[in-house]
Amino acid sequence: MALTVKDILELPSGQKMQLLAGKKGLHRSVVSAEIADYEFAPDLGLASDNAFDINDAMDSGSFVITSLLFAKDDPTAILSAVKTMQEIGVAALAFKQILYDKLPDEVLAFADANDFPIFSFDKNVWFENIIFDIMYAVQFDDKVYLSEEKIDAMLSGRMNRSELDIILKGISLKLRQFVSVVYISGDSLDAGRLLRSFYLFKGFQSKGLMVRYEDGVFLITTSSRMDHKSHDLIRREAFELLDITEDTVWGMSDVHERTALDKAFRESRQCCIASAVERRSFPQFSATGIYRVLLPSLDNEETAAFAGDVLHAIANKVDLQETAQEYVDAGGDIAKAAASLHCHQNTIRYRLGRIRTLTGMQDVTDSELYLQLKTALVIVRARRKLAFQNP
Numbered sequence: 096m097a098l099t100v101k102d103i104l105e106l107p108s109g110q111k112m113q114l115l116a117g118k119k120g121l122h123r124s125v126v127s128a129e130i131a132d133y134e135f136a137p138d139l140g141l142a143s144d145n146a147f148d149i150n151d152a153m154d155s156g157s158f159v160i161t162s163l164l165f166a167k168d169d170p171t172a173i174l175s176a177v178k179t180m181q182e183i184g185v186a187a188l189a190f191k192q193i194l195y196d197k198l199p200d201e202v203l204a205f206a207d208a209n210d211f212p213i214f215s216f217d218k219n220v221w222f223e224n225i226i227f228d229i230m231y232a233v234q235f236d237d238k239v240y241l242s243e244e245k246i247d248a249m250l251s252g253r254m255n256r257s258e259l260d261i262i263l264k265g266i267s268l269k270l271r272q273f274v275s276v277v278y279i280s281g282d283s284l285d286a287g288r289l290l291r292s293f294y295l296f297k298g299f300q301s302k303g304l305m306v307r308y309e310d311g312v313f314l315i316t317t318s319s320r321m322d323h324k325s326h327d328l329i330r331r332e333a334f335e336l337l338d339i340t341e342d343t344v345w346g347m348s349d350v351h352e353r354t355a356l357d358k359a360f361r362e363s364r365q366c367c368i369a370s371a372v373e374r375r376s377f378p379q380f381s382a383t384g385i386y387r388v389l390l391p392s393l394d395n396e397e398t399a400a401f402a403g404d405v406l407h408a409i410a411n412k413v414d415l416q417e418t419a420q421e422y423v424d425a426g427g428d429i430a431k432a433a434a435s436l437h438c439h440q441n442t443i444r445y446r447l448g449r450i451r452t453l454t455g456m457q458d459v460t461d462s463e464l465y466l467q468l469k470t471a472l473v474i475v476r477a478r479r480k481l482a483f484q485n486p
Contacts, residue, residue, distance in 0.1 A: 097124045097265055098236045100187045100212050103158060106228040112189055112214040116203040120210035123186040126156035126267040127300040128229035130222055131176075132164040154301045155184030156269065160225050162191045170195075174202050181211050189214035189225070230294045233267045240265040241306040246313070249357035250364055259357055268304035271317045275326035275350045275379075276359040278367040280311030281343040289337055296336055302329050311367070313360065321350050323379055346370045349380050365390040372476040385473060393478055402478075405471035408453035415453070418446040419468050427465040 101121040103109045159180060166172040173195075180188060190198075192215055206213045216225075240262050248254040263270060279289075286307050293305040304315045316329040330347060333339075346366025348359040362380035369386035370376045377383050383390075392398045409415040417436060422443065425431035429447075433440045447464070451457045456464055 097126065097267055098233055099123060100125055100158070102232065103187070103229060106232055108216075108220060108225040108228045111220050112216045115198065115213045115215055116206035117187070117210055117212035118207075120187070120212045123210075123212070124156050125158045125186045125229065126233060126269065127154060127158070128226045128233075129154070129157045129159050130226070131159045131161045131180075156186050156267075157300070158186050158189070158225075158229055160189045160191070160222055162193050163195050167194055170199055173198060174205060177202055177205060177211065177213070181205075181209050185211075187212035187214065189216055191215075191220070191222070192217050226295075234290065234294045237266050237268075237304060237306055241313075243308055246306075246308050246360065249360045252357070252361070254357050259354070263353065263356065266304060267300075268315060268317060269301070270315075270353040270356075271319045272353060273318055273321045273326075273350050274353045274356055274359055275316045275323070275330075275348050276356070276363040277314040277316070277330050277345055277347045278308070278311055278363040279314065279339065279343060279345040280309075280367060280371070281340075283340055283342055284311060286310070286312050289339075292337055293333070296333075299329075299333065303333060305333075313363065315356070315359075317353065323350055326350055327378065344371045345376050346383075347377070347379050361391075368477050368480050371480050372473060385470065386477070389470070389473055390477060393474065398474055399478070402471040402474035405454060405467055406475065408455075409450060412453075415446055415450055418443060419450060420472060422447065423465065423469045423472050427461070 099121065100123050103125055104112065104114075104121075163173060165176065177188065188211070190213075197215075198213065203213065205211070245254070245258070245262065248258070289312055290305055290307060293299065293303075302317055306313050306315075314330065314333060316326045318325040318329070327347070339345075344367060346363055346369060348362035348366065351359050365386065366377050366380045366383055368390060369383040372386075380387065389398065406419075409419065418432065421432040421435045422429070425435065429440050429443050433443045436443070450468075451459070451464065454467075456467060459467070
């Protein structure tokens with residue numbers, strides 16, 4: 096199962112904490128760490144028109160640390176805050192012994208009665224160390240459940256139902272009904288930096304999870320809504336906060352029930368490959384067109400044989416290869432292909448005629464020629480991206 100409060104006590108900073116109450120709640124799951132001080136101050140005037148909502152200020156499953164600053168002049172405010180945290184689903188509370196060395200008896204009694212763990216730690220322990228230890232542990236825990244080996248199994252379709260259920264229950268992200276997955280890669284991508292930054296963004300602890308895979312990262316998004324827009328908003332927010340650059344290649348799956356997480360992983364990976372081949376990002380897997388059919392079967396012998404049959408005849412003819420590629424990239428537009436190759440349109444027509452002759456497609460229509468070349472080149476480019484042997 097996912098990280099628990101008891102596991103936190105094994106961390107370097109956790110070993111410096113003293114359990115005061117709520118011992119029976121040590122099994123509670125921990126998905127993040129947060130600092131709470133001003134959030135419970137009733138007279139601070141944080142926002143006008145009652146816009147501030149404590150439910151948005153912290154998440155279920157958070158390990159909350161505080162100096163109890165909000166209760167500096169009013170010890171009775173502590174019980175109210177603890178009750179609120181219990182209602183929200185906070186995993187545990189730990190306070191630094193600066194203003195208070197101990198808590199009121201009614202607070203400890205409430206914690207024991209509701210199995211809500213409360214800890215204390217002395218003033219020599221830094222908040223930042225606790226936050227770092229917990230978020231590193233959460234990230235490590237996610238890495239165990241979503242290791243490259245397990246992701247490989249999902250991508251290949253080899254993962255069985257029970258193995259997927261373990262992942263769904265074990266990762267820190269509490270999945271809502273629907274999920275989508277984004278795969279992000281690129282030469283300039285610093286996967287390590289993205290992961291470190293991502294796990295420190297509080298806003299994503301309930302709606303997204305990031306894990307490393309090969310030279311890129313997978314971003315899981317989750318929502319109670321099935322529409323793609325809701326998931327794409329989370330993706331956009333993550334890209335903005337993580338400063339993901341324009342030359343980054345990414346692909347996003349369609350939206351699925353959370354029990355189809357493995358399918359979402361496969362679609363995002365395939366969509367990213369399509370984006371890399373086309374040199375443009377696809378917003379979702381269903382928008383990839385012909386790639387939806389070709390990508391799942393790239394390692395099929397018949398798929399490779401088809402591309403080989405079409406392109407073998409021009410394999411050693413650079414001018415014809417360039418013409419075929421530009422013709423396809425131009426969407427079958429001879430004028431655009433000619434402009435890209437800095438030659439006359441008739442030169443493109445002549446070369447296409449040679450391609451027809453050499454490949455045995457003299458009698459096919461222009462649209463059929465384009466489709467054959469497009470399909471063959473897509474197969475070759477995509478196989479290169481996946482490091483397959485070229486046909």
